[in-house]
Amino acid sequence: MSHNSFGQLFRFTTWGESHGPALGVVIDGCPSGLAISEAMIQEKLDRRKPGQSKYTTQRREPDQVKILSGTFEDERTDGLRTTGTPISLMIENTDQRSKDYGDIRDKFRPGHADFTYEQKYGIRDYRGGGRSSARETAARVAAGAVAQLVVPDIKIRASLVQVGPHKINYDRFDWDQVDQNPFFCADPVAAAEWATYLDGIRKEGSSVGAVIEVVAENVPVGLGAPVYGKLDQDLASAMMSINAVKAVEIGAGFDAAELTGIENADEMRAGEGAPYFKSNKAGGILGGISNGDPVVVRFAVKPTSSILVPRETVTKANENTDIITKGRHDPCVGIRAVPVGEAMMALVLADHFLRHRGQTGREGGVGF
Amino acid sequence: MSHNSFGQLFRFTTWGESHGPALGVVIDGCPSGLAISEAMIQEKLDRRKPGQSKYTTQRREPDQVKILSGTFEDERTDGLRTTGTPISLMIENTDQRSKDYGDIRDKFRPGHADFTYEQKYGIRDYRGGGRSSARETAARVAAGAVAQLVVPDIKIRASLVQVGPHKINYDRFDWDQVDQNPFFCADPVAAAEWATYLDGIRKEGSSVGAVIEVVAENVPVGLGAPVYGKLDQDLASAMMSINAVKAVEIGAGFDAAELTGIENADEMRAGEGAPYFKSNKAGGILGGISNGDPVVVRFAVKPTSSILVPRETVTKANENTDIITKGRHDPCVGIRAVPVGEAMMALVLADHFLRHRGQTGREGGVGF
Amino acid sequence: MSHNSFGQLFRFTTWGESHGPALGVVIDGCPSGLAISEAMIQEKLDRRKPGQSKYTTQRREPDQVKILSGTFEDERTDGLRTTGTPISLMIENTDQRSKDYGDIRDKFRPGHADFTYEQKYGIRDYRGGGRSSARETAARVAAGAVAQLVVPDIKIRASLVQVGPHKINYDRFDWDQVDQNPFFCADPVAAAEWATYLDGIRKEGSSVGAVIEVVAENVPVGLGAPVYGKLDQDLASAMMSINAVKAVEIGAGFDAAELTGIENADEMRAGEGAPYFKSNKAGGILGGISNGDPVVVRFAVKPTSSILVPRETVTKANENTDIITKGRHDPCVGIRAVPVGEAMMALVLADHFLRHRGQTGREGGVGF
């Protein structure tokens, strides 16, 4: 069952609420013997951390990770190593600003999970959205850092490629730019335009959606288990599980609907020792199985639902009212979704790497 | 593990290849006491059946379903009823045209799973694509018919909404039109245009992609299990698992990226006994849980990879060659994906209905 | 979820009722490239087949297996091979003797699942016990034959070691005797005694319980996943799932309760290249993980519940009555449980072999 767990052989379970004492993740099935450290995980968490620019929430959380189990070190292990047992990671919440929750306690914020949690469970931790808060994604990023250790040769990177109606220009795409601007954007010109655009959005007390592209390079051929453990299927599931995501596509994605079979064919040519594909409309996946080309996933994040402009809603007592959501919100949650997308990619690939190795006895590979 | 199974409490496992003796599905976890018949399942299968118009493959398969287990009838059960034990459904393959498979045996067809199956498994049933053939979707449709019995009040319908670059006009959207044309299209004008367009595509020996929209009405509030059993997550997984699907979106989907928080808010108003939403940008799902509004999913299908125009490829021996894929192929596989999308929607909702009932003791419902 | 499935990476799902048209199993996750044949599976089924001696049911079922999917053969595969896709096996029921079911339709047979199925599902296929019939074990045996292909070096054998109060003498234990008597008994003297004893039991119209011992030799070190995927845990689950089984033990089992720590210690000694154990109280499993010694499991089967001596029971209308269960029943179902126990051992080991390989990248091995 998958309530709060994801993955099969490499499986993680997250827990925690926005304003509880802590949040965390238990990673189960990580191979033993991998060099690991809190610093290694922290580095990934720091990229997702709030309050790093004026374009993300001003909540001040150090998001300091602690490893509670699953690792061991003595003079013979050459540093801290995974042991094959569950790795428990915890992040304490420190900046749960004391405040009056009256408004969101009794009203349903449009676009939030308030109404559905209330209906499903009959009780709701309304403080900061409780379990439905995007703070849960810190646990994903921490888990993703561990997943990356399982597939060290796979290079996973992501870029914000659209903010509101403004898309990047792929001709300017440069991975080295991603950490040079507050948007994780591979196109520096677009990043500069977004800065101006988002200043306006913030002044209006509004927010805006975004699209993220995640690319995994050097993925071995053979990952994915047809028919209901397809690699693209699990990637779609992984990305759609991120807060506020409304759409996922692989390779050409929705554009594939407009193409003819002639245009969409990724033709092959004989290469040195192995064939290669002349194009990558498939996004690196054929029949649910990786083909050795870069795995390319894009997902759309809706605009932050918490805005300062009043919206119509109802109270728990089914009475009409308005609501504005004060607080420290991201004007574009898509920005901080970039490292989360990278983490989910790592988590899916690590799981399928182990599954493939289990079923076939091979570690996959490019070519034949 | 999910190799060839999907769902949790309502779980199905499919088996079979395109040119094997039969294909089938085992449905596990179906509640007992439901009235069932082969005719009921056959009706759904007949909608997906090949050879019903010149726009789909001319393969002649009656797709006759047999119930092999999980049902019982005596004078006290008032007809055939499910018993709560596994329901095994089988469909025999009858039109596996005898032919020379030499070309696809030794060459990888671009866009097909030939290369990846060969690489992953080291052996490949190349006859008609084997396990990667869309014939597997017959098993999904059969299972979907049973799933619908679990959630009889939920109305699930789908329409083709785009063929190549040609989209429907939503102002003309009329569900009653769907079964009046060979495209399962709710817009009769678009259907007529597509007929002409696809004639051209067929003459070119090419194919084209499509977009399908699936809508479920009267979905109870509360279905979905955050954080990794979200309803939208499982729908994304379900739709992405269908052959040739490259993209999935819920509600506003990718368009949500372009909206502001002001525009995207589904405002609420007090209603009779329960509040209602003024709009449905969310596609009926908030925080991964159904909110009582129609659940709206769209997915993109790439153009059929099997085309009559030669494409460059390589042989198993890594030598350059060309390939054309003769045979009886759908110029637009998106058409027959319409009933498959409906089936997957039913399968996901039935599973979440049982899961919700298990965890909460309630059957969900609109309002509070 | 596990309603009718077992295993994780090597997973099988059974379906079918005693008096339905057929029963079967879908095996999911079997590695590709393994040589397979219907004859190979049939050989195992023939050992379990009813009607082979006067000590088992006289129902005449050829139990002829058909492979419906998951295999492929051409001139390059050197015979039929698994392809990595689901293997569907079907066995048609042929000897569902037409008869009046009135008695068991309306009365609950003591010791049978009649009462609980009726209560749980509200409907019950009473013909021959329906799904609760031991005919389901034919599907296990067929699946077990495939599982054995995954771990060809592991030698799995079983013997009946107790019938009623009569135990074998382990000093006479000889595996070669197992197929020389109708009891799968490694002690020929005990087998002869049982023949006389069971003749008496049959004349009384009664039945008797039994104990089966299953031994797997050459099991690689390292199979098992602590803490909730322990090898002994999964073996206990596997054996307890067999019809009529009421107890399972590993190694010294219940006797371990009577031992001191001094007596129970399996001391170790340095061996050639690897250490060895001086004794095997552990039954080949330490901390849930195989240690390279033979894995030894024993399980107890209760006496056949269907007997010719009247027993008190009630009707569906909660009225007192008596019942005798006519029909063709095994006086000791434990006999035919022997090949079933072997099959379950193979299924558990094959699954853990793949899981271990997935998580560690190694295939296990004896020694270090």
Place this chain on the structure above:
Amino acid sequence: MSHNSFGQLFRFTTWGESHGPALGVVIDGCPSGLAISEAMIQEKLDRRKPGQSKYTTQRREPDQVKILSGTFEDERTDGLRTTGTPISLMIENTDQRSKDYGDIRDKFRPGHADFTYEQKYGIRDYRGGGRSSARETAARVAAGAVAQLVVPDIKIRASLVQVGPHKINYDRFDWDQVDQNPFFCADPVAAAEWATYLDGIRKEGSSVGAVIEVVAENVPVGLGAPVYGKLDQDLASAMMSINAVKAVEIGAGFDAAELTGIENADEMRAGEGAPYFKSNKAGGILGGISNGDPVVVRFAVKPTSSILVPRETVTKANENTDIITKGRHDPCVGIRAVPVGEAMMALVLADHFLRHRGQTGREGGVGF
């Protein structure tokens, strides 16, 4: 997958090592709205806590539980309530006595998981047995306390019924005695005898095995999912997963092997509104489904492997040596397994309660 998780709808995952900073459990799928408190869980933990008599380890661990997530309280919830989200419980380790681990670092203790962990993972946290330590069972007991909230009407109790060769006299069985002696023994006379017996065992520096009986009363009819989610199967799995357990039986258990069908039949009689069983050889389970009678499980625990008498073993370098295991060990680990057995019973029943409710829409019940 089940590495460190157990259960389906009510699922828990444990983590932590004997000498790490903490251990814990994440409970996923607990229904919302249940009154909960740390004190409630602590009460159960205190029963299992070490150092409560001279018959258990003298390690001093307060085993203080903290609830980190999944609960909420405000003025309307009437105390702390579960919210339906994951409940994370943590217990900090405080008495990891600083010491030289040299001996167990380099030698394999007979009967322990040292050898198999080393072989499987290539690395081993040898401090106190690491993950294989029975300290993990604290997490089970904490989880079991939460499970009991899901099935409040089911009464679960356990008694030690055998220590070494000394069994209780069932004629003296009195549940009220269980908490009146340091052995959780329902027979006060046996308890007194065991005290003397164990004093001798301790003086010898040895240890001894035990048998525990767990009884659940007022279990609703209908829990259990044939064929591979049988209630007895999951109980066998649950109990066998406890450290040092080597055998499990249900109802008559191994004794059933010696009975005839006449003796073993639990005859039924018409009762007020519902039938009843005249005996309970079945241990409350028929065909894998609860029948309304008490569910009775017994399991055998081997003697503590850590003893003060030298035993032969080998070093990691495959050299012969001896080992004695100093430390603070239980002379009979079976004693502290009693509350663990209760917890596992609660965990299995809670899970099956939710599964049954999901699949059938009913909560089960006695009678029809």
